[in-house]
Amino acid sequence: xxxxxxxxxxxxxxxxxxxxxxxxxxxxxxxxxxxxxxxxxxxxxxxxxxxxxxxxxxxxxxxxxxxxxxxxxxxxxxxxxxxxxxxxxxxxxxxxxx
Numbered sequence: 738x739x740x741x742x743x744x745x746x747x748x749x750x751x752x753x754x755x756x757x758x759x760x761x762x763x764x765x766x767x768x769x770x771x772x773x774x775x776x777x778x779x780x781x782x783x784x785x786x787x788x789x790x791x792x793x794x795x796x797x798x799x800x801x802x803x804x805x806x807x808x809x810x811x812x813x814x815x816x817x818x819x820x821x822x823x824x825x826x827x828x829x830x831x832x833x834x835x
Contacts, residue, residue, distance in 0.1 A: 755791060762788035 751757050761770065766785035773780050782790070803809065 758784065758788050758791055 748760070751760050758770070761768070761784040764784075767783050769781050770784040770787040771782045798809070
């Protein structure tokens with residue numbers, strides 16, 4: 738059981754949600770990160786998929802001219818994809834408005 742525990746010192750550098758996403762994508766890439774049920778069908782995103790989505794979205798925002806310090810708002814249904822969007826801009830180290 739001791740080897741399964743993570744100490745506070747080992748995760749002290751994980752002080753933002755994007756850092757936790759990247760950490761989990763490396764440590765447990767195929768484990769579920771999010772699940773959402775739509776019309777009785779479960780949709781699941783792994784940590785690796787979530788990390789890719791966050792990274793791609795942040796790069797897309799940068800390609801459209803968003804810069805450090807800019808603010809964005811994410812408007813949409815409370816669904817799995819929208820929830821992952823809440824941390825996308827944070828992946829660049831910028832602010833978040835949701």
